[in-house]
Amino acid sequence: MTSIDSTTSIGSGLSEEKDREIERLRSELSAWKSRFDKTTKRDIAFTNSEKEVNPLYTSADTDGLSEADLGVPGSYPYTRGIHPTGYRGKLWTMRQFAGFGSASDTNERYKFLLAHGQTGLSVAFDFPTLMGYDSDHPRSEGEVGKCGVAISSLADMEVLFDGIPLDKVSTSMTINGPAVILYCFYLAAAEKQGVDLKQLRGTIQNDILKEYMAQHAWVYPIEPALRLIVDCFAWSAEHVPQWNTISISGYHIREAGATAAQELAFTLADGFTYVERGIARGLDVDSFAPRLSFFWDIHNDFFEEIAKLRAARRIWARHMRDRYGAKDPRSLVMRFHSQTAGVTLTAQQPMNNVVRVAYQAMAAVLGGTQSLHTNSMDETLALPTEESVQVALRTQQVLAYETGVPNVIDPLGGSYYVEALTSQMEEEAEGLFKQIEDVGGVVRGLETGWLQRKIAESAARQQWEIEQHRRVIVGVNEFVTDEPELTIPLLKIGNTDEEQRERLAKLRATRDSALVERRLNELREAARTNENMMPHILDAARAYCTLYEIRAAMEDVFGAYREPVFF
Amino acid sequence: MRPIRVLVAKPGLDGHDRGAKVVAAALRDAGMEVIYTGLHQTPEMIATAAVQEDADVIGLSILSGAHMTLIPRVRQLVEAQGRDDILITGGGIIPREDMDALQAQGIGRLFGPGTPTTELVDYIKDWFASREARDTAKSGT
Known part of the structure; x- marks a missing residue:
């Protein structure tokens, strides 16, 4: 892309004309800049990521782009x-x-x-x-x-x-x-x-x-x-x-x-x-x-x-x-x-x-x-x-x-x-x-918490910006109404616990439990080798092994994750 | 006045800890001593930690919808260890009527999304000041 800031050597009549055009644009841009600088402006300068954004973008900003x-x-x-x-x-x-x-x-x-x-x-x-x-x-x-x-x-x-x-x-x-x-x-x-x-x-x-x-x-x-x-x-x-x-x-x-x-x-x-x-x-x-x-x-x-x-x-x-x-x-x-x-x-x-x-x-x-x-x-x-x-x-x-x-x-x-x-x-x-x-x-960044910390720091900064009114959230920190909360109908979810417990009890009573045990043992054995686990997990699923049974069988070999705790 | 000790805890299986961490940092910045439990805590783990750490306040963060089960459970367990003086407060995705129902059971204020952290800080400080005043009055008689 052509930049209005780039200098082009004078060649054909066409490029001379182009140079004049660039020159004209450059001076117009400079006139615009001085008008802009003199005017009182609203206090906004950053995107959601706190990046500075210019008030105007021109071909000069895409100069390096091909x-x-x-x-x-x-x-x-x-x-x-x-x-x-x-x-x-x-x-x-x-x-x-x-x-x-x-x-x-x-x-x-x-x-x-x-x-x-x-x-x-x-x-x-x-x-x-x-x-x-x-x-x-x-x-x-x-x-x-x-x-x-x-x-x-x-x-x-x-x-x-x-x-x-x-x-x-x-x-x-x-x-x-x-x-x-x-x-x-x-x-x-x-x-x-x-x-x-x-x-x-x-x-x-x-x-x-x-x-x-x-x-x-x-x-x-x-x-x-x-x-x-x-x-x-x-x-x-x-x-x-x-x-x-x-x-x-x-x-x-x-x-x-x-x-x-x-x-x-x-x-x-x-x-x-x-x-x-x-x-x-x-x-x-x-x-x-x-x-x-x-x-x-x-x-x-x-x-x-x-x-x-x-x-x-x-x-x-x-x-x-x-x-x-x-x-x-x-x-x-x-x-x-x-x-x-x-x-x-x-x-x-x-x-x-x-x-x-x-x-x-x-x-x-x-x-x-x-x-x-x-x-x-x-x-x-x-x-x-x-x-x-x-x-x-x-x-x-x-x-x-x-x-x-x-x-x-x-x-x-x-x-x-x-x-x-x-x-x-x-x-x-x-x-x-x-x-x-x-x-x-x-992996190392997760083990040391470096990545988690970066994210937590950004979260804390955003909260601070909202509380300082540097970041406007309509209806939360600006344009707040004193009227009673607008209520909208909400979805109510009944308790599924009982229904699920009964379904699982029935499953455990009716499936082939010898097959279940065999599949879970095969899973543990495969986990100890370098074999691909997928065929074994699929076999366990087909035998109606439950989610936790399969999870736990592999956990016997793999262990559990412990998070690094900080705030 | 001694610093207020707060245990910020994530009960249940819910992994949303943005709010808990932001609140923990804000309470610390307000001069409180804050302990954060990390994720996936059972009510038993939370109650035990609160008593061991001699917490004044337990702040529970729940965004999973399990608040009606988990919050009263933490309260029961803390009371069973003779610590009914601990304030149990918190926040998350908790519908208004559930907040009211929990407060009627003796749970402290619960805060929803968009609450400024200064509001929690003031609430905890006010609660603590009035508990201290009550204790002083008691020991005076």
């Missing part, structure tokens, strides 16, 4: 998107995360969402399931079905997808510590429906590094947990080739307090760590990298979020090609899901959340997301009601069908501001990669 940094949609370095057709070919997948109560309660919600035009499923598990406990485990008391659906065995998974053909939908499952176990329940449920595993499409989150960093649903220590993930990469490449074996997630890192640049860098560093572990196992990078996917949090700062997504694609493509020697274009493209930022929702004046979500959703789409979850207005108060979920889904449909936003591919490409910010995000991420390397890499 067309090769942008490429065209669907080609390296994918800054402008991974598909040649953008959303002209296919809209993003509208995928609302849902789950509560028992498997049959959630099965009903899925059918409701599919009937209203949702195009993919996304399973929210309750805390016991996320941690690998059965509903009847003492640690599960009070938490069964509260924050998601309770799934303790293949039997529950069968109910969850009853009447939903698994060869027709794609399913995303937010599960990490015990991810491979729930994945095997799903695979076994698909087998029961008579579906070929090669037809299955979907994602398990399976990103344990960000669990240690931010989300905290861990089970095993870091090394055995990474082994299970690489086992999953290797086995799935052959048996479930359309499945996304991981969703490398910035979402929780951001929600825990990270800035946009930290979210970008820490998540990509996690991604590189998984790639390195796969290569270290002896896998060809192109055998597993095409199934790696990502998940980003879409916060309030509109342009910063768009720039983050554009930079993420470019960084991933560059590192995968140049550092890890990937050759398959599918290994270079970053495919991702996005969710609007839960942390930006306010309990005060909750209807305002509809507006926040709409802006964030638009940023996700302008950043080229492959799928999107829009949060519901009531989620700081409880799990969402059907009415508020419907508004959230309608927000995506208005964006898709009424605004015209998806009609042009990467419509902000070439914007001085967005391009400059994209480059700046990339530079910041590279700087943070260097810092992570200096502390010994991601």
